[in-house]
Structures are given as C-alpha cells and as structure tokens.
Amino acid sequence: MLIGAHVSTAGGASKAIARAEEIGAECMQVFASSPRAWKVPPIPDAEAEKFRAESERAGMGPTVVHGKYLCAIGSPDPELVEKSVVALTAELQSAKQLGALGVIFHPASHRGQGFEAALPQFTDAMRRVLDAVPGDTLLMLETSAGSGDHIGSKFSELGQIIKSLNSPRVAVCLDTQHAWAAGHDIADSDGLEAALKKFDSEIGLGLLRAVHANDSKRELGSAVDRHDNIGEGLIGTAGFRNIMAHKAFADVPFYLEVPGFDKTGPDKPNVDALKKIRAEVKA
Ligand SMILES: [Zn+2]
Ligand SMILES: [Zn+2]
Structure with missing residues (x-):
C-alpha cells in the first residue's frame, strides 16, 4: 500500500515531483489544468518527458490525474x-502523456433527470472519451458523498455504469470521506466489511x-463532502487503522486530499500519520 497525496503542478507538471518528495509522498495526484476553468492547455512534450524522468528518478508512482470539478x-x-x-x-490525453494510471473524475450530478435517464448518455460520453485517447490509461469513477442529485454515492450506480460500458479501461477510486458521508461506517470493522462486500458484489474489488x-468533518451519513486531516475528523486514527488493515486495500495506492494542519493542503504530518498507521497494522 503506497501513501501519496495531491500536489500542485504550479510552474509545470514536472515541478510536482519535488513537492511530493518534500512531504514524503510515495505516489501523487495532480490536476492536468485548473480544476475550475474549462481550458486544458496541452502539456508540451518536453515537459511530459521531464515529468516521466523525474518520477522515475524519485521512484514516484502511480500518478493519477484528478479531473475538473466542472x-x-x-x-x-x-x-x-x-464541454465535459x-x-x-x-x-x-495529459494523463497518458505523463504516464499516469488514469484520470479520476466525479460522476457529478444528473441535475434532476434521474440516474436511469442519465445512464445511456453517461456511458456514451465515457466511451467517446476513451475512443479519442487510445491506449491503456484509465477513466476512474470516484465514489461520491451523495448530496443533491450526485451520481455514485451508491456502489450500484457505479456498477451499472461499468457494466453498461463494458471496457477494460474503467476503474474506481473510493474516497473514504465520501463513503463515510454516504453512510458506510468504514471506521468500524463490521461496517467496513459490509461496505466492501457491497462494493465487491456491485462493482468488483x-x-x-x-x-x-x-x-x-461531518457525521456518518451526512451526505456532505468535507475532508479533514487524518486523525482530526470523525473517522479518526482508529478508523484508518481499521481501513488500512483490510486486505482489500493491500495493493491500492492512497492519495491524501486533506486541508493540511497549516491549511496548505496535504502535508508531511498527514503523510506521516498514514505511514505510522500502515507500520502499525503491518506489525
Ligand atoms: Zn475527487
Ligand atoms: Zn471530497
């Protein structure tokens, strides 16, 4: 189980690797461009090459790209x-250039039309994206917290999308905070077992x-997406010990997206907190 974090690519994609190293991350997540603007400026080939060389030197990876919130x-x-x-x-395309595992994206809202109505266009859109970028870079659906009309707080919805798309290039990113907010008590051993059993039957581990x-930051089942630092929130250190001890996560990379103890984003204390728990559950 590798422990990583979301890091900034300010100044160029290849600058992210040193930032990840600085906080002790073993793998990292980046944005391909500003998550709050539509434009995705192409990454110059030389910059992508530098990124791959730097990643190799640092032994950093797998890298994932996080999609836009828009x-x-x-x-x-x-x-x-x-536009989406x-x-x-x-x-x-950027993820492919960077040699990333894939793009993690939010299924987002069906805006009132209902999941069933949105399903055909949803899978059609994913298929068009995959067809436009040949290769093996993945599209990764992120589990959601379940506020409003957001798709993907139910594992069954992601399972339906995946079944109807039927592509080897689709995978899932489980967000522990979103799963908690969606009502899965993953801090508790029976709750985690039940959630993973459901995940396995609806999606496949x-x-x-x-x-x-x-x-x-918010209570179990709140449906609210509010991340907290490891150990400072309601899942807590004991909850993460429960999660990280489970064999389902043994080979899955963990990426922090926390506010940071100094409110500067994922930082060394958060990485260290996860590393400490990993060492404890291994022992
Ligand atoms: Zn996300
Ligand atoms: Zn979130």
Whole structure:
C-alpha cells in the first residue's frame, strides 16, 4: 500500500515531483489544468518527458490525474455534456502523456433527470472519451458523498455504469470521506466489511484501483463532502487503522486530499500519520 497525496503542478507538471518528495509522498495526484476553468492547455512534450524522468528518478508512482470539478456528463444540458467530454478527453490525453494510471473524475450530478435517464448518455460520453485517447490509461469513477442529485454515492450506480460500458479501461477510486458521508461506517470493522462486500458484489474489488484517504468533518451519513486531516475528523486514527488493515486495500495506492494542519493542503504530518498507521497494522 503506497501513501501519496495531491500536489500542485504550479510552474509545470514536472515541478510536482519535488513537492511530493518534500512531504514524503510515495505516489501523487495532480490536476492536468485548473480544476475550475474549462481550458486544458496541452502539456508540451518536453515537459511530459521531464515529468516521466523525474518520477522515475524519485521512484514516484502511480500518478493519477484528478479531473475538473466542472465536468458533468450526466447533466440534461447537452452543451455542458459536450464541454465535459472535450475537457475529460484532454485530461485523459495529459494523463497518458505523463504516464499516469488514469484520470479520476466525479460522476457529478444528473441535475434532476434521474440516474436511469442519465445512464445511456453517461456511458456514451465515457466511451467517446476513451475512443479519442487510445491506449491503456484509465477513466476512474470516484465514489461520491451523495448530496443533491450526485451520481455514485451508491456502489450500484457505479456498477451499472461499468457494466453498461463494458471496457477494460474503467476503474474506481473510493474516497473514504465520501463513503463515510454516504453512510458506510468504514471506521468500524463490521461496517467496513459490509461496505466492501457491497462494493465487491456491485462493482468488483478488482476494479478498486485508488483510494482518496480523507478524514471527515461531518457525521456518518451526512451526505456532505468535507475532508479533514487524518486523525482530526470523525473517522479518526482508529478508523484508518481499521481501513488500512483490510486486505482489500493491500495493493491500492492512497492519495491524501486533506486541508493540511497549516491549511496548505496535504502535508508531511498527514503523510506521516498514514505511514505510522500502515507500520502499525503491518506489525
Ligand atoms: Zn475527487
Ligand atoms: Zn471530497
């Protein structure tokens, strides 16, 4: 189980590796471009090459790219869906250039039309993105906290998308805070077992390829997406010990997306907290 974090690519993608090393991350997540703007400027080939060489030197990886928060391929607004497909395609292309495992993206909201109604367009959009970027870079659906009309707080919804798409290039990222907010008591051993059993029957544990490791500011079942530092939230250190001891996560990389103890984002104390728990559960 590798422990990593989301890091900034300010100044160029290859700058991220030193930042990840500085906080002790073993793998990292980056944005391919600003998550709050539609544009995805292409990564110059030389920069991508530098990124891959730096990653190799540092022994850093697997890298994942996090998609934009703006994308909503389940929306009833066709213009929004098209913009989302264009952006997601560019992000998948960037991920491929960087040698990343894939792009983790939020299924986002169906905006009132209902999951069943959104499903065909959702899988069609994913298929178009995958077809536009040949290779083996993955599209990774992230589990959601379940607020409003958001798709993906139920494992069954992600399972339905995956079944209807039927592509070897799809996987899932489980966010611990989102799972907690969606009502899975993963801090408790029976609760975790039940959640993973459900995940396995609806999706398949083989498709669990990444974890967003975040503690929770909000209570179990709140449906609210609010990350906290490891040990400071309601999942807590004991909860993460329970999660990290489970064999389902043994080969899955963990990526922190926490506020940071100094509010500067994922930091060394959070990485160290997870490493300490990993060492404890291994012993
Ligand atoms: Zn996310
Ligand atoms: Zn979140």
